[in-house]
Amino acid sequence: MRFFASLSLAALAFASLTAVAQAPAAPKAPATPKAQLAPPQGLAAQTPPMGWNSWNYFAERVTDKDIRAAADQLVSTGMKDAGYIYVNIDDTWEGERDANGVLHTNAKFPDMKALADYVHSKGLKIGIYSGPGTKTCGGYAASLGHEEQDAQMYAAWGFDYLKYDLCSFIPDVMEKQAPNDKAEQMRIMEAAYVKMGKALKATGRPIVYSLCQYGWDAPWEWAPALGGNLWRTTGDINPTWDRMYVIASQQEGLQKYSGPGHWNDPDMLEVGNGKLTMAENRTHFSLWALMAAPLLAGNDLTAMKPEVTAILTNRDVIAIDQDRLGKQGSRIYSDGEVEVWTRPLAGGALAVAIVNVADNDRLASHPFHLNLTKLGLHGPQNGKDLWTGKAVTLTDGQPIELPGHDVLLVRIGAPK
Numbered sequence: 001m002r003f004f005a006s007l008s009l010a011a012l013a014f015a016s017l018t019a020v021a022q023a024p025a026a027p028k029a030p031a032t033p034k035a036q037l038a039p040p041q042g043l044a045a046q047t048p049p050m051g052w053n054s055w056n057y058f059a060e061r062v063t064d065k066d067i068r069a070a071a072d073q074l075v076s077t078g079m080k081d082a083g084y085i086y087v088n089i090d091d092t093w094e095g096e097r098d099a100n101g102v103l104h105t106n107a108k109f110p111d112m113k114a115l116a117d118y119v120h121s122k123g124l125k126i127g128i129y130s131g132p133g134t135k136t137c138g139g140y141a142a143s144l145g146h147e148e149q150d151a152q153m154y155a156a157w158g159f160d161y162l163k164y165d166l167c168s169f170i171p172d173v174m175e176k177q178a179p180n181d182k183a184e185q186m187r188i189m190e191a192a193y194v195k196m197g198k199a200l201k202a203t204g205r206p207i208v209y210s211l212c213q214y215g216w217d218a219p220w221e222w223a224p225a226l227g228g229n230l231w232r233t234t235g236d237i238n239p240t241w242d243r244m245y246v247i248a249s250q251q252e253g254l255q256k257y258s259g260p261g262h263w264n265d266p267d268m269l270e271v272g273n274g275k276l277t278m279a280e281n282r283t284h285f286s287l288w289a290l291m292a293a294p295l296l297a298g299n300d301l302t303a304m305k306p307e308v309t310a311i312l313t314n315r316d317v318i319a320i321d322q323d324r325l326g327k328q329g330s331r332i333y334s335d336g337e338v339e340v341w342t343r344p345l346a347g348g349a350l351a352v353a354i355v356n357v358a359d360n361d362r363l364a365s366h367p368f369h370l371n372l373t374k375l376g377l378h379g380p381q382n383g384k385d386l387w388t389g390k391a392v393t394l395t396d397g398q399p400i401e402l403p404g405h406d407v408l409l410v411r412i413g414a415p416k
């Protein structure tokens, strides 16, 4: 965001004035027949995409070497076996366009085809990043006017995933073409995403299509029809409890839009980044699993603490995220500073997350009492505590004590 810091602030102000806060009356995406806009990737992303992305840790410093190292680490840490398949290059790989409009890489990425081949040789897939404007959020060349050419190049290089980030398209096109007409600006934005969706489809290569436009104009309503497999629902995450928690809270009401092939994306994981405590990392990962969020790790895999590896590779929690029913969970109730979230799972199972969102430990003198009735459950519920691996029984009125920012995550087999 270096070069576009002011733009992003303006963007946020704009978003809150229009799409996000006020549910605009903007007409929806252009009336292109659905068949033409079918997802380019066939059956891809039937469960939320899992992998790693360079941005949250490396940001603009990322190099070819870091991507190779991330691929190596996904294999050696067991993350690949746990389901992390995509190795995604975010912004700052781009160089200049030549006279033929061909976009070249910059010196940090000397040979994209060789890099893609390397990642594929590990049994992994690889993702790339661009945007519909002249510039990416980092100020590098983006795809405006070269959408088909760029899509063909990604396919030729062997890319499997594209994150397409709005950024400079706002001043470049939306504000220029439709000054003071927010509804028209939204139509122009949607058309830009349709355009790249078609360009990807035309390549004939299955490429997961990730929309990154910060949740403007309710993308959950129009992104699936243009082939979007995931769409950001918020502005950027950062590695703090407060930001992670605000984002999780903002997902309320979006559950019905998510499902196999098309997912709400509350942004990539910060597990293992910044000063997040292990309790906070656990809660972050648990909530993302409850929300059927894409699980794109964003930490430095070459310096990962064993406790962080253990969180990211917890098979039981990943199984919640990847549950084949594909139903996004939500917060059911809160009692003081304790929140209870659930997610319905295939076969009638249920995930229950109890989170102490307070900064302090819940005092024994003021315990939280679980209310099973509010969860639609009756009688004792046998399950598994997914962070200790032990069998547990949840009972009505049960007192539960949790340290601040920690979570109790339980999978109930088949609730009575």
Ligand code: GLA
Pocket (backbone or CB within 6 Å): 001, 055, 090, 091, 136, 137, 138, 165, 212, 235, 236
């Ligand atoms: C935006 C996106 C981030 C990241 C940066 C890269 O801020 O939301 O996820 O891709 O751009 O510049």
